[in-house]
Amino acid sequence: xxxxxxxxxxxxxxxxxxxxxxxxxxxxxxxxxxxxxxxxxxxxxxxxxxxxxxxxxxxxxxxxxxxxxxxxxxxxxxxxxxxxxxxxxxxxxxxxxxxxxxxxxxxxxxxxxxxxxxxxxxxxxxxxxxxxxxxxxxxxxxxxxxxxxxxxxxxxxxxxxxxxxxxxxxxxxxxxxxxxxxxxxxxxxxxxxxxxxxxxxxxxxxxxxxxxxxxxxxxxxxxxxxxxxxxxxxxxxxxxxxxxxxxxxxxxxxxxxxxxxxxxxxxxxxxxxxxxxxxxxxxxxxxxxxxxxxxxxxxxxxxxxxxxxxxxxxxxxxxxxxxxxxxxxxxxxxxxxxxxxxxxxxxxxxxxx
DNA sequence: TATACGTGGCC
DNA sequence: TGGCCAAGTAT
Numbered sequence: 001x002x003x004x005x006x007x008x009x010x011x012x013x014x015x016x017x018x019x020x021x022x023x024x025x026x027x028x029x030x031x032x033x034x035x036x037x038x039x040x041x042x043x044x045x046x047x048x049x050x051x052x053x054x055x056x057x058x059x060x061x062x063x064x065x066x067x068x069x070x071x072x073x074x075x076x077x078x079x080x081x082x083x084x085x086x087x088x089x090x091x092x093x094x095x096x097x098x099x100x101x102x103x104x105x106x107x108x109x110x111x112x113x114x115x116x117x118x119x120x121x122x123x124x125x126x127x128x129x130x131x132x133x134x135x136x137x138x139x140x141x142x143x144x145x146x147x148x149x150x151x152x153x154x155x156x157x158x159x160x161x162x163x164x165x166x167x168x169x170x171x172x173x174x175x176x177x178x179x180x181x182x183x184x185x186x187x188x189x190x191x192x193x194x195x196x197x198x199x200x201x202x203x204x205x206x207x208x209x210x211x212x213x214x215x216x217x218x219x220x221x222x223x224x225x226x227x228x229x230x231x232x233x234x235x236x237x238x239x240x241x242x243x244x245x246x247x248x249x250x251x252x253x254x255x256x257x258x259x260x261x262x263x264x265x266x267x268x269x270x271x272x273x274x275x276x277x278x279x280x281x282x283x284x285x286x287x288x289x290x291x292x293x294x295x296x297x298x299x300x301x302x303x304x305x306x307x308x309x310x311x312x313x314x315x316x317x318x319x320x321x322x323x324x325x326x327x328x329x330x331x332x333x334x335x336x337x338x339x340x341x342x343x344x345x346x347x348x349x350x351x352x353x
Numbered sequence: 354t355a356t357a358c359g360t361g362g363c364c
Numbered sequence: 365t366g367g368c369c370a371a372g373t374a375t
Contacts, residue, residue: 045371046371047372048371049370049372050370050371050373051369051371051372051373052370053369053370053371054370055370056370057371093374094373097373097374124373125372125374126373127373128373129372129373130371130372130373145371147372148369148370148371148372149370150371188371195371196370196371201368201369201370232367232368235367298366298367
């Protein structure tokens, strides 16, 4: 019997007509002429896209490449500048590893990224997915690329009912078996585009899918139910206190958070510990008063409610923690989202319109 | 294998 | 409002 499974060439034909126009992609004409995309731009985009939507990453990619056009430029940047530029994009370990990786590539590898999966995977912030994606997209290596899109597409095409993460191995094997020797970079992006635009988590558009015929989950009527996933744990709620102090000259009391842990390396307002009943820990002696509001924020694994205390302090006050930043050196956009929420609430109390 | 690690949009 | 979800990695 003829093999009726999914055909990579049909997906490539679909990709040639429907590929999304993204700032890190090479255009169809350049691709047809055999041009490869800049590995630096491929790497940067893949790091930004880890667990992140295209819509969220797009403007950050433009800003980074405009400001740091090459890996050498990025490697030479100040840590604080890069962390500030990453602010709002989340998963800040990515930004710390981005810099580490740039400095290894610029400093030890002559500015060139490794071309093999193994070489790439040895770099900070590059795991199995990203190594495969860079090898495939930048160097056209027939690497197996398995992200959330690929898992979903494979689970549906082959009707894999085993839930994730147990099914990861099987889905990876299925993805490897389909990866073509011809145009593997375009193929990798094609599966991801399919997953992002047609084979979506909810309400997949099976009617216009280039793989609708071979798709077993569609013929069984269970496409939208796959992949199954292990149930999530409930998020606990933690509480804390954030301290917003404004000095008489308009400077704000901020601190750079420790390298490791939540929001590591980012600028933020001093806070208490976060738990069931936080211990007050004001960063400077002052007449603290409650702002009467809470900043609410949800992280990956817990909800947080930060009650906000504000104070106005005179010139010459010495903080126990943090540093005063004059207004011309403080941009709220440099803060992670939680801290931006705290600022908006604290400022409206200290500086009512 | 399990957990830590952000954020914004959607329903 | 609240849970789910998105081009994962490090430990």
